[in-house]
Amino acid sequence: MRVRRAGASALLIECRDSEQVEAWRGELWRRREAGELRVTDIVPGATTVLLDGVEPGLARELATWPAPDPVSPDQGPLVEIATEFDGEDLPDVARMWNRSVPAAIELLVSTQFTVAFSGFAPGFAYMRGLGEKFGVPRLDAPRPRVPAGSVALAGDYCGIYPTASPGGWRLVGRTSETLFDVRHEPPARLGPGTRVRLVPA
Known part of the structure; x- marks a missing residue:
C-alpha cells in the first residue's frame, strides 16, 4: 500500500489488487462511521482508494495503521x-x-x-x-x-x-x-x- 497526495485536499491509496482495495474501503468506511476518520468522500477504484476532504496529517497517520483484514464475501447488503x-x-x-x-x-x-x-x-x-x-x-x-x-x-x-x-x-x-x-x-x-x-x- 502506498499513499500519494492528490491535489490540495485529497489522498490516493495505491493498492496491490482489488482485494486490498476492498479491505481498505471497508476499514475506511468503518472508521468514518465510528467518528475516527473525517473525510468528505471515500471513492474506491480498480486498484486505488481516493480520500477527499482530508485533514492535515492524515497521510502520516495512515502509515501507522495496521493492514486491514480482508472483507468477508458475505458482509455487504x-x-x-x-x-x-x-x-x-x-x-x-x-x-x-x-x-x-x-x-x-x-x-x-x-x-x-x-x-x-x-x-x-x-x-x-x-x-x-x-x-x-x-x-x-x-x-x-x-x-x-x-x-x-x-x-x-x-x-x-x-x-x-x-x-x-x-x-x-x-x-x-x-x-x-x-x-x-x-x-x-x-x-x-x-x-x-x-x-x-x-x-x-
Missing part, C-alpha cells in the same frame, strides 16, 4: 436483480467459456457478485465475482447505443447499464429494475461493497 438472459453476445460468451448457453447462464446465476467501484456513468457498478478465468474481452468496436438495464461483461467484471449509452461490453441479459434515480438516497442502488445476485426473471 445483498441485492437480487431479476434478469432475462437473452443478450445478443451470450452465445459468444458461452463459446469463450467452452460451455453451452444454459451452462453459461447457470454460471452467471450461481455467482455472487460484489460491487468493487462505480464509474463510466452515474450508477454504473463494476462487479467482481467471475474471476480472471471467465474474463472476456470488450467488443472490437463499441455499440453506439446500449439499452438501459443491459447486463454485460468485460474483462472479469460484470456491469448493468443504468441508462442508455454507448458501450463496448458484451451483452448477456437485461433487467427492468431501476438502478439510478436522483430522487433516491443514495441515488445509486448498487454501491461499493454491495453483494449482487442475478436471478432469472
Whole structure:
C-alpha cells in the first residue's frame, strides 16, 4: 500500500489488487462511521482508494495503521436483480467459456457478485465475482447505443447499464429494475461493497 497526495485536499491509496482495495474501503468506511476518520468522500477504484476532504496529517497517520483484514464475501447488503438472459453476445460468451448457453447462464446465476467501484456513468457498478478465468474481452468496436438495464461483461467484471449509452461490453441479459434515480438516497442502488445476485426473471 502506498499513499500519494492528490491535489490540495485529497489522498490516493495505491493498492496491490482489488482485494486490498476492498479491505481498505471497508476499514475506511468503518472508521468514518465510528467518528475516527473525517473525510468528505471515500471513492474506491480498480486498484486505488481516493480520500477527499482530508485533514492535515492524515497521510502520516495512515502509515501507522495496521493492514486491514480482508472483507468477508458475505458482509455487504445483498441485492437480487431479476434478469432475462437473452443478450445478443451470450452465445459468444458461452463459446469463450467452452460451455453451452444454459451452462453459461447457470454460471452467471450461481455467482455472487460484489460491487468493487462505480464509474463510466452515474450508477454504473463494476462487479467482481467471475474471476480472471471467465474474463472476456470488450467488443472490437463499441455499440453506439446500449439499452438501459443491459447486463454485460468485460474483462472479469460484470456491469448493468443504468441508462442508455454507448458501450463496448458484451451483452448477456437485461433487467427492468431501476438502478439510478436522483430522487433516491443514495441515488445509486448498487454501491461499493454491495453483494449482487442475478436471478432469472
